[in-house]
Amino acid sequence: MKTGSLGFQSFPVGVVKPKYNLKIIHQNAQYLSNKIEIFTEFLQSTTPDILAISEHGLKEDEIHQCILGGYTLVSYFCRNEYKGGGIAIYSTSNMVQCKHLNWVTGKSIEKTLEVTGMEIMCDKIKLIILALYRSPSGVMNEFFNLLIDILQQLAQKDRYIILVGDLNINTMENGCGHKQLLDIINAYNMIMTINIPTRVTESTATIIDQIITNIPVNCYYTNVINSLLSDHYAQCITINITPPVLKRCYKVGRDLSDDNITCFCSYIQTETWMEVFNDNDIEIKWNSFYGIFNYYFNIACPKVRRNFASVNKATWINKDVVIARTKLRNLYDLYIQCKSQEYKNVYKAYKKVYNTIIKTAKANHIQNIINRSINIPKALWKFVNRERDSLNNKLTGNINLFDGKQKVSCPNRTCNIFNKTFVETVNNLILDKNLIHPQTINNIDSLKDSFVLLEITEADLIKIIHSMANKKSAGLDDISPYLLKSCIPYIAKPLLELVNASIRDGIFPSILKKSVVSPIYKGGTKEDASNYRPITLVPTFSKVLEKVIVNQLIAFLDKHNILNKFQFGFRKKHSTNDAIATVIENIIDNLNDKINCNCVSLDLSKAFDCIQHNILMDKLYKYGVRGIPHMLIKSYLTNRTQQVKVLHRETNEIKEYLSSSLPVKFGVPQGSVLGPLLFILYINDFPHLTQGRSIMYADDTSILNMGQNINELQYITSTNIGVVEKYFEMNDLFINPTKTHCIFFQTKQCRQDYKYKILVKNMEIENVNSINFLGVEIDSTLSWDVYIDRTCSRISRNLFLLNRLAKLLDLKGRRMLYYGLIFPFLSYGIVVWGNSAKALTKRIFILQKRAVRYTAGLKPLESCRDSFVQLKILTLYSMYIFQTILYATNKCNCTVNKQVHTHNTRNKNDYHKWVHNLELYNSKPSVAGCIFYNKLPNSIKQLDNKNQFIRELKNLLINRCYYSIDDYMNDKFCNAG
Structure with missing residues (x-):
């Protein structure tokens, strides 16, 4: 393993660090999901290049929904069996030459050692950054064995290593765990760099979070930051090496501003287009048109260099947030110094105020942007997509392809390899058959009439x-x-x-x-x-x-x-x-x-x-x-x-x-x-x-x-x-x-x-x-359990996002969010699976009710029946009834009673119910739709106008708010004239 200082520069004593250094911060979050805005504010004030978070407490489908402004999720580990825990590494969104170490994450065992890693290239030096979390209830010996296994593999790769994380081993005490840890890291030429408390309470001060490295000691410095994010301080290491970060990145593109488009229109409205009208050759006419169009287009809307990779700063952080944070830090320092219950209560009370201030600042900022927008839905979804998946914030890496002999990185060659592959794949499929085609159209009847393509106005x-x-x-x-x-x-x-x-x-x-x-x-x-x-x-x-x-x-x-x-x-x-x-x-x-x-x-x-x-x-x-x-x-x-x-x-x-x-x-x-x-x-x-x-x-x-x-x-x-x-x-x-x-x-x-x-x-x-x-x-049995399992998983993933973002939007925005994130999964294919086993549909309905509570701003156990009506949202069962009735009436040629018999009964215009062998037959979309239609009030069934029928049917189902199919079938109102 390397121990020299090749590639690093020393920090002279008493000299302020250079402007650009690699800064890595570790923070124990104690659940990240409700601290996104606070974390974002902390990151904007500390600007680390890499952030490691332990105890994020998120599941696999939730961690991608937690976006830290300007940062990209590089690697992570989430628990499946137990709650809490977890480890993640984020990098600035404009960092390049970094990759996730999958094999490291694969070593994780819940509670014992939860670990993830990344590799970056800085000034031609490879750095390995590992983030670790060990639960206090984790088995110590197993933790050390896993750590040795990982370090042994890294030692063979001859790399500089930085370990950061919450080990829950107090290195202020000379206990067995501390000694064993020292023996291990000494064997790999590494040292612990944090020597001041990282967790301070009224009665204790411990160092249970650490930064461990084999980088020469004169090439970095470490410090501890009171982040106010949890009861752990953040640890920071600043290394005297240039990080692989694009401070600015440009892309050439058309400047299609409103002013430029207006200018372009003013140019072309003066054009006579005589070349287009006078020439008879189609190719010349189109080429002339393009020539004129592009001439003005290039003048009015030129190609310009635009800043492409600027970090997405949290512009919602205002003066009130900064003042509140300063006040909160002062109250915390006062509480730690005095160790008084009174100061503790004041600090905790103001922490709630601070949380409210920071969330209100972001909510107001987002709402102002949406309200000022001409296209409100577009502005809303632009905000949602920024918050949705951190992987989307990462600049796409360059594509390297294998041409059969060697790896190709030259972009001129890669795009030609792509084109050749796309075209030749099809050519080889067809030409390799070398078939003499028989007549392929003998089974098609020839239509007597011919299609006439008319000129348009x-x-x-x-x-x-x-x-x-x-x-x-x-x-x-x-x-x-x-x-x-x-x-x-x-x-x-x-x-x-x-x-x-x-x-x-x-x-x-x-x-x-x-x-x-x-x-x-x-x-x-x-x-x-x-x-x-x-x-x-x-x-x-x-x-x-x-x-x-x-x-x-x-x-x-x-x-x-x-x-x-x-x-x-x-x-x-x-x-x-x-x-x-x-x-x-x-x-x-x-x-x-x-x-x-x-x-x-x-x-x-x-x-x-x-x-x-x-x-x-x-x-x-x-x-x-x-x-x-x-x-x-x-x-x-x-x-x-x-x-x-x-x-x-x-x-x-x-x-x-x-x-x-x-x-x-x-x-x-x-x-x-x-x-x-x-x-x-x-x-x-x-x-x-x-x-x-x-x-x-x-x-x-x-x-x-x-x-x-x-x-x-x-x-x-x-x-x-x-x-x-x-x-x-x-x-x-x-x-x-x-x-x-x-x-x-x-x-x-x-x-x-x-x-x-x-x-x-x-x-x-x-x-x-x-x-x-x-x-x-x-x-095979049309039970729909496989599909409903997958649907529940997708809805659950979006519920997490809905819950988080609903707190930042007004009611109108939350309702739009419901229809964008939840409704598509409820409505798709519902005519076929909506009548599946009650236990299966109940699972989805429970998730829908949770979504409506988030949308309406209700508490977890508060009834949401009235909210369905107020928000004009169909329940799952009402949605099924609505869709099947429309399917039966619009898509199927269902038989009505008067077509079967000539008796003048009051139900003669109802759909006929055919005799069947299986109960499953009633779940056919056409049959279910006919059954539901027959139960409608005559006042709705007698409506001839299709749009009016749909409107009245939907209003009925919204206002009656059915919590089951039986509720609808047993509703006496449905039989009213």
Whole structure:
């Protein structure tokens, strides 16, 4: 282990330390969650580069919700078995060249030794920083054995080490624990640096927190700080070495301030655009338009260097907070000096006042920002996201890739490796097959009518542009929807001419066929380019022209009923909820009819990227897309290119690097408007081919197979899979057998362990007890326990954040927070799982009530029934009733009584209740919705206006505030006329 002072500079005696040194602070928090604002204020006044916190008391899903302004969570350990404890290390958000030591954290044993570590590079010297916590009830000998094990491994790595933490070993006394600790650290050439008390009470003073290091003694100094954060003082070590911190970091980007956009608009409104109107060549017209547009764009909105990595300071800390903290420290010092109960009481009383002052300061600051904002929801979520996950505050590290021979760090090379990987992965999948395609369109009936793409008006164009999401993301041309909306009044006429010219001539301009791809890490080895997901951005003007095509094409497809009714992706009035409900409806029907049923969940590899253009164009022709529209779409697909963009940090500047362009021969761009529609048309004929029922959301495909007995079911499943394999092979789409699964459905009463041997590409696919379909775990008996377990976990995680942030917001903000953090998990798929076992739904309902208490500002055990009504929030059960009624009335062709018989009864307009074999049948979304509808008051059922019906139904459910399904079914009001 190193003991010399190579790379360090000595602190001369009596000389003030230099401006930039590495400062590390350790603080025992005694629960961090309720001290975020106090910690933030402390950090702003002490400005450490690294902060270690012991006894943070947070769980795994809570620690990422606790943000310390300007700091990033680097490594941590959280307890699972016991409460409290835990250890964490934070670094400043602009620190670079640091990494988490996973193997160190893996050594942790709750109470005995809770440890985590990080490694940083300072002035070409590697420093290891370990943060430790030992509970007073931890076994001492086991603690020492674990510590020796860790130090031994670090000693072999030849590093400088700094240990900080709460060891609960009083080094002021010459006890056995102190002696053993000394023997261990002496063996590794380390010393204890803290020699003044770190925990002081009325009657005791102990040193139970320590900083231990092997750095030469003349290269650092230590001190103790009365932080007022707990009954432990903070310990600080300042090392005379430059920390790897970017004090300022710049990024070049467009200056799209409101003034600049206004200036840009003033320039282009004087332009005549004669080149656009006078030329007849589409390519020249579009290039002229871009030339003029970019000329003024570059003048009015130039690219500038912006400060990118500045530390997020707590601007809410005002003069009142500083004065209150000074007063609190003076009261504490007075209490310690006098050791008087009276001073102790005064100190404790003012500490509560200080906590109130600091929380009020932050709450007022946040509320002022939100109230001044033009877009209040956006301002609120900007605040929430800052507080949500500390990992998001960290600047992204540079990407290093392995090119097959060596690791590549040069950004010019990495972006080209990415581009080559993304393009060649698809090319190899298709070209390696070397297939001669048979006719793939014989099963498609040719439509007699042809699609006619009409020119649009200026009003149509403006409506299309204003319907686009107000995003600031842009393609290679830096033109975002946000910018386009700002300037559309001044470019509407030339842009209309360009769009209509493309429609007339059937040519999609080349300048709009250039895409930029950002690689997003998805898991696995970071050096492998295939472990990144390509996210494509197309030019905004391309989206405008695509939207013109899509709007008219969808109207044509709907008119002729071309799109398969079991395709739910990228279609209006179709959603993931509808797809999930359809799957469950079919499964329950089969179980009720005592028909054996399974589901094969298919996984397609790079489905959007593998589309064969010639096959697609043949299918479009069959569907009526012919002539000029056919030419335009073919032009859209051919001669496309893409470049990959990566960000790379160089010293104090973050630069964008672009790869060279590569041709894209297959597929449709996923970030486009037209691409998804073309994809679902490409596979539109698939659901007709199997004996089972194919339910699809874009490329997410599930095939339900039915058979009168197990043997028949196995045969039908194998036959269907054979048909599926053949279809996808003919269409150059590829099933991934390792991610394709089969699940057999059965009732709880008749459970048997059936295993099918089903082959895909000569590989046996896995039989599973649950599958994930569009984010919902469907288990073999439709019990929903797996999904509800996961949902409860997600809600609990967000409850922690809701509880913390609700104290900083007014009622309106808290209600918005509820709908953003909790409501989506309650509502998603509720039509299928909302009628599961009472014990399961009760778990979620308890969490919902806790969320409503946080939102309403109630105490933990206070009744929240009135708050549901006052906040106009549906209970879980009311939400289920509401959604199933809407599903039954809007999505299903349910039979009414008068269709079954001719008797003039008072219930003739109610939905008919069919005889069934299983109680499970009543949980079908359509059946449950009909049952709930029939219980409604006639005054609501007789409403013909759909919007009025929904409004009155929701008001009823809010005001009645049902705490169970039985409450609703037994409500006499529901039977009133």
